[in-house]
Amino acid sequence: MSKSNFTRRGLLKTGAVTGAGLAMPTIFTSGAAAFTNEPTGNTVTFGFNVPQTGPYADEGLDELRAQELAVEHINGMGDGGMLNTFSSKALDGTGILGKKADFVTGDTQTKSDAARASAKSMIEKDGVVMINGGSSSGVAVAVQGLCQEAGIIFMAGLTHSNDTTGKDRKANGFRHFFNAYMSGAALAPVLKEAYGTDRRAYHLTADYTWGWTQQESIQSATEALGWETVNNVLTPVGAGDFSSYITPVMNSGADVLILNHYGGDMINSLTQAVQFGLRDAQANGKNFEIVVPLYSELMAAGAGENIKGVYGSMNWNWQLSDAGTQAFVKSFGEKYGRPPSNSAHTCYVQTLLYADAVTRAGSFNPCAVAEALEGFEFDGLGNGPTLYRAEDHQCFKDVLVMKGAENPTTEYDTLEIVEQTAVEQVMYEPNHPMFGGDDATLGECNDGA
Amino acid sequence: MDAIILQILNGLDKGSAYALIALGLTLIFGTLGVVNFAHGALFMIGAFVAVTLQRIFNLSTEHVDPTKTDFLGNPLKVKVPYVESWFGPEVGAALIDWSVPIAIVLAIPVMLLVGFVMERGLIKHFYKRPHADQILVTFGLAIVLQELVKYFFGANPIQTGAPDAFSGSMDFGVLLGFDPNTIMYPYWRLVYFLFAAIVIGGVFAFLQFTTFGMVVRAGMADRETVGLLGINIDKRFTIMFGLAAAVAGVAGVMYTPILAPNYHMGMDFLVLSFVVVVVGGMGSLPGAVAAGFLLGILQSFASMNEIKSLIPGIDQVIIYLVAILILLTRPRGLLGRAGVMEE
Numbered sequence: 001m002s003k004s005n006f007t008r009r010g011l012l013k014t015g016a017v018t019g020a021g022l023a024m025p026t027i028f029t030s031g032a033a034a035f036t037n038e039p040t041g042n043t044v045t046f047g048f049n050v051p052q053t054g055p056y057a058d059e060g061l062d063e064l065r066a067q068e069l070a071v072e073h074i075n076g077m078g079d080g081g082m083l084n085t086f087s088s089k090a091l092d093g094t095g096i097l098g099k100k101a102d103f104v105t106g107d108t109q110t111k112s113d114a115a116r117a118s119a120k121s122m123i124e125k126d127g128v129v130m131i132n133g134g135s136s137s138g139v140a141v142a143v144q145g146l147c148q149e150a151g152i153i154f155m156a157g158l159t160h161s162n163d164t165t166g167k168d169r170k171a172n173g174f175r176h177f178f179n180a181y182m183s184g185a186a187l188a189p190v191l192k193e194a195y196g197t198d199r200r201a202y203h204l205t206a207d208y209t210w211g212w213t214q215q216e217s218i219q220s221a222t223e224a225l226g227w228e229t230v231n232n233v234l235t236p237v238g239a240g241d242f243s244s245y246i247t248p249v250m251n252s253g254a255d256v257l258i259l260n261h262y263g264g265d266m267i268n269s270l271t272q273a274v275q276f277g278l279r280d281a282q283a284n285g286k287n288f289e290i291v292v293p294l295y296s297e298l299m300a301a302g303a304g305e306n307i308k309g310v311y312g313s314m315n316w317n318w319q320l321s322d323a324g325t326q327a328f329v330k331s332f333g334e335k336y337g338r339p340p341s342n343s344a345h346t347c348y349v350q351t352l353l354y355a356d357a358v359t360r361a362g363s364f365n366p367c368a369v370a371e372a373l374e375g376f377e378f379d380g381l382g383n384g385p386t387l388y389r390a391e392d393h394q395c396f397k398d399v400l401v402m403k404g405a406e407n408p409t410t411e412y413d414t415l416e417i418v419e420q421t422a423v424e425q426v427m428y429e430p431n432h433p434m435f436g437g438d439d440a441t442l443g444e445c446n447d448g449a
Numbered sequence: 450m451d452a453i454i455l456q457i458l459n460g461l462d463k464g465s466a467y468a469l470i471a472l473g474l475t476l477i478f479g480t481l482g483v484v485n486f487a488h489g490a491l492f493m494i495g496a497f498v499a500v501t502l503q504r505i506f507n508l509s510t511e512h513v514d515p516t517k518t519d520f521l522g523n524p525l526k527v528k529v530p531y532v533e534s535w536f537g538p539e540v541g542a543a544l545i546d547w548s549v550p551i552a553i554v555l556a557i558p559v560m561l562l563v564g565f566v567m568e569r570g571l572i573k574h575f576y577k578r579p580h581a582d583q584i585l586v587t588f589g590l591a592i593v594l595q596e597l598v599k600y601f602f603g604a605n606p607i608q609t610g611a612p613d614a615f616s617g618s619m620d621f622g623v624l625l626g627f628d629p630n631t632i633m634y635p636y637w638r639l640v641y642f643l644f645a646a647i648v649i650g651g652v653f654a655f656l657q658f659t660t661f662g663m664v665v666r667a668g669m670a671d672r673e674t675v676g677l678l679g680i681n682i683d684k685r686f687t688i689m690f691g692l693a694a695a696v697a698g699v700a701g702v703m704y705t706p707i708l709a710p711n712y713h714m715g716m717d718f719l720v721l722s723f724v725v726v727v728v729g730g731m732g733s734l735p736g737a738v739a740a741g742f743l744l745g746i747l748q749s750f751a752s753m754n755e756i757k758s759l760i761p762g763i764d765q766v767i768i769y770l771v772a773i774l775i776l777l778t779r780p781r782g783l784l785g786r787a788g789v790m791e792e
Contacts, residue, residue: 055711057604233754236765240708240717241463243638244752244764247455250633264606267709271608275635275707277618282630302709304608318520329520339520412520 035365036151036448037127044099044364046071046351047128049119049143050157052107055238055264056135058298059343063133063157064105065336066344070351073331074101081331082352085324085380090359097358108134112142119143123150129364130155130354133347137161137210144173151448153366155350158343160262160294162213165394167436171445172366174373174393176315176346176353178426180214181434183293183313184221186399186421190311195256195289197226202254204245204269206261207234214260216434218293222258230254235265242269246276255283258291266292267302274306295402297341300414307404307414314400316342316382319417324380339412349381353388367445385423391430393442399426451622451631456749458621462638462707464745465645469700470722471729471737472652473693479669479732480686483572484580486587489719490594491560491694495701496710497598498559499552500607506532506545547612549705556698564694568687591716599712606709611637615706637706644703648696649738655692656734665689669732724772730785740783744768 039045048067050060072078076093083091095101104126106118115134122128123146130153134140140159147154148170156164156175160183165175191199201222205215211234219229230252235245246269249257257278261269273279273290281288295312318329318339328348332340340348357372358364374390383397401419408414431438474488509528517525533541544551571590575583610616615636622632656662668675668682675682701710708714725744729736750756751767775782 053599053604055604055713057599231754233757238717240714243459243462244456244749247459248452248754250455251451251631264709264711267606267608271709272707275616275618275637277633277635280617281633298605302606302608304610306608333521409517409525410519 034447034449035367037123037129039099039127039129039364042099043102044096045126045128046101046103046354047106047119047122047126047131048103048133048347049106049108049115049122049131050133050347051110051135052105054110056110059135059158059296059341060108060133062298062341062344063135063347066332066340066348067103067132067351069331069335070348070355071101071103074352074355078335079327079331082324082328082349082381085322085327086352086356087379088356088360090356091352096355097362097364101355104128106131108136108139108143110136110139112138115139115143116146119146120150123147123152128152129366130369132350132354133157134159135343137164137213138208140164140175141168141209144168144170148172148443148446151366151446153354153369155347155354157347157350158296159210160214161210162217162434163209163436165392166213166432166434167440169392169394169436169440169442171370171393171442174350174370174388174395176350176395177343178313178315178397178399179394180210180217180293181428181432182399182426183214184217184219185426185428186313186401186419187218187291187293187311188221188225189421189425190401190419191222191291192225194311195286199225199227199256199286199289200230200254200284201227201256201258201291202230202249202252203232203258203260204242204249205232205234206237206265208237210262211237211260213434214293215258218258218260218291220434227256235261235269237265239265240268242272243276245269246273246278249273249278250276250281253284255286256289256291258293260293262294262296263299264302266299270303270310271306279306279309295415296343297339297412297415300404301411303404304414308406310404311418312402312415314342314402314415316345317400317402317415317417318345319413320382320400320420322380322382322384325382328382345382352381353378365447367447370445383420387423389430391442392435392440396423396427398423451627452753454622454625454632455634456753457746458632458634458638460746460749461642461742462745463748464742465642466700466704466718466741467722467725467745468738468741469645469648470697470718471725471741472649472734473697474722475726475729475732475734475737476652476693476696477690478726479734480665480689481568481572481576483576484583484587485572486584486719486723487567487591487594488587488693488697489715489717489722490591491563491697491715492701492704492718493595493598493710493712493715494563495556495560495698496609496705496714497602497701498556498698499549499609499702499705500602500710502552502555503545503548503609506530506541506548510534549609549611549702552702553699556702557695560695560698561691563698564691565687567694568690572690573687591719595712595715602710602712604712606711608709609705611640611706615640641703641707645700648699652692652696653734661685661688721768724768726782728772728775728782730782732786733782733784736782736784743783744771747771 050063073081108115132155134157137159140156144154154173205211292312357369361368361372376388379385386397399421402415403418405416477485509530511526513524514527519525532544618633618635621634725740729740752764
């Protein structure tokens with residue numbers, strides 16, 4: 001006669017332990033692997049986390065196009081694009097360390113919680129080794145934190161807030177895109193040349209992390225020129241009608257309006273400022289001017305003729321004449337029938353740079369990859385010689401100052417490059433006060449082991 | 450003083466849009482008893498009728514210009530709109546320039562049709578269901594409509610300008626005795642205010658001075674009795690749904706030069722317009738119009754720097770604060786009938 005050892009209490013204990021084990025995310029239980037999502041088969045999977053729905057869906061679509069192209073080039077398909085001009089020759093078009101690159105996509109919806117959920121799903125269910133892309137600083141900071149906890153590499157997409165590689169910098173996160181400080185530093189000399197040193201600026205600022213750092217940066221840069229800041233008014237994101245915020249500008253004593261807005265907000269606020277006659281107005285004996293510190297191609301297309309003559313800045317533009325840019329524009333243009341946006345460029349080169357770093361490191365271990373990216377200097381991916389600074393994982397390269405074209409010939413050349421500002425002019429110390437000061441640290445790299 | 454006048458003008462302008470949408474919302478609630486959360490989507494569809502017409506006018510034939518190149522270095526394909534080929538450059542350019550006002554002619558039948566299909570195809574099945582069901586189904590419909598628009602037109606706002614004749618600003622201050630350039634106000638916003646006043650006046654006149662309107666008003670007061678008199682009130686109410694859709698649609702068409710249309714503009718306006726209806730009184734047409742302008746002006750004043758410095762963030766919550774106040778002290782709304790929302 002057999003005796004059963006099962007007891008009600010024992011069963012509950014076993015059940016609780018088993019349940020807890022099952023409930024624990026797999027990213028924290030990858031005990032068998034040396035690091036999170038160590039690739040074991042013939043393929044390695046990237047996670048492209050971009051807005052596929054919501055207000056930045058068009059930008060996300062362009063990022064996806066570029067990332068798909070990058071994977072093709074890594075796997076030896078197409079014409080190779082920027083691999084032909086990249087100064088590092090580690091990638092040879094046969095994949096990465098003998099594995100074919102593959103990808104899955106997630107939808108950030110430009111919402112931090114949705115972006116984290118889609119990133120988490122790609123890490124846990126699809127086993128991705130890195131997350132790339134996005135079109136918001138709030139989202140970038142949120143997903144960067146998740147990737148740090150999970151132990152995989154995060155390559156941020158279009159994120160321009162100082163915080164991403166400032167107070168919120170992480171050891172597992174890297175940013176190719178420029179930031180608000182760099183925009184201010186690049187724009188200031190051009191604004192001085194165009195509008196002089198005796199100006200009074202009025203700021204309208206999107207009321208969230210990017211808007212705040214953008215406003216702080218451009219205010220600091222213009223005040224260093226001698227400009228006076230008349231007022232800074234925070235506006236709700238997605239306000240639509242900015243008329244109540246624009247009308248006080250007219251009789252405020254200001255002669256420059258700086259619109260720290262992005263996307264649909266920028267399109268509406270700029271259009272409405274022009275409708276209210278600000279661009280044709282005179283103030284303090286000078287022509288009234290409007291400045292938009294951060295431009296994108298999609299915003300420029302949306303704003304139409306209203307951007308004519310308006311200064312701003314960009315990370316990269318398809319009209320650059322360097323060999324890398326021309327190779328990328330040719331690949332992208334022939335495949336999709338349009339030139340790539342600067343967010344597409346960022347996501348494309350980040351995919352190549354990650355693959356290159358893995359190859360140089362000889363491992364997919366995120367800490368080895370991070371070490372390969374830290375302090376990495378290269379050329380041939382647009383904007384000239386480029387550095388991924390080790391101290392904060394911010395990319396440093398030339399910044400473009402743009403102006404709305406007076407006579408565009410197509411929908412794609414509504415912006416023209418005014419100046420390619422040298423990287424030395426936009427450099428800053430890693431412990432700069434706008435970037436978290438001495439308190440900001442990367443922390444320890446996490447490989448999830 | 451100039452700042453106050455400017456904010457009153459801004460408020461009247463915002464209020465015009467709120468009043469036009471709220472008018473349709475309250476008309477549908479008053480006649481059919483339906484809380485239509487898809488009404489903002491009708492405003493958005495109207496705006497995209499203007500976008501569509503602009504695109505139709507811009508349909509082009511392409512010819513190669515060997516003197517210019519595209520971004521890949523190939524000879525540039527230059528587009529010439531068909532309307533310019535057919536009617537000559539001047540007439541063609543004028544059609545494109547005036548596409549927004551012309552779109553009203555297209556929007557009225559389109560919106561009547563959309564309203565008719567929406568009411569007969571879906572909403573009539575929810576007349577006898579609880580308001581919660583009506584809200585859920587119409588909210589779902591609004592999301593479906595906005596996703597359809599996004600699929601066809603993309604997520605980016607689409608610039609749809611006013612005719613060149615109305616693109617500048619008017620020196621409004623001079624009319625009031627101020628110095629030149631003190632109160633500049635865009636022509637198109639003044640046009641929008643006049644347009645809203647005409648549409649609102651037209652709807653009121655239609656309901657007040659026509660037999661059809663009289664029957665509808667009687668039906669709003671006592672649907673059962675009107676039905677017992679042998680009048681097919683349902684048919685008239687369906688027509689009123691179409692009329693409400695058309696009002697929202699033309700409001701959307703004319704708003705496109707003020708706000709570049711995007712797929713979620715309807716949802717942005719819906720919430721505010723719903724608050725307008727509640728403040729004005731559910732089912733009260735004069736209440737919706739009065740509350741629309743009142744809340745528009747209040748919102749504009751709350752955006753003034755002087756007010757914001759006293760109460761930060763007040764511009765974003767003022768409308769909801771007023772709604773709470775009204776619901777606490779006068780649940781039927783400013784001009785609502787006794788008994789509505791009070792039982």
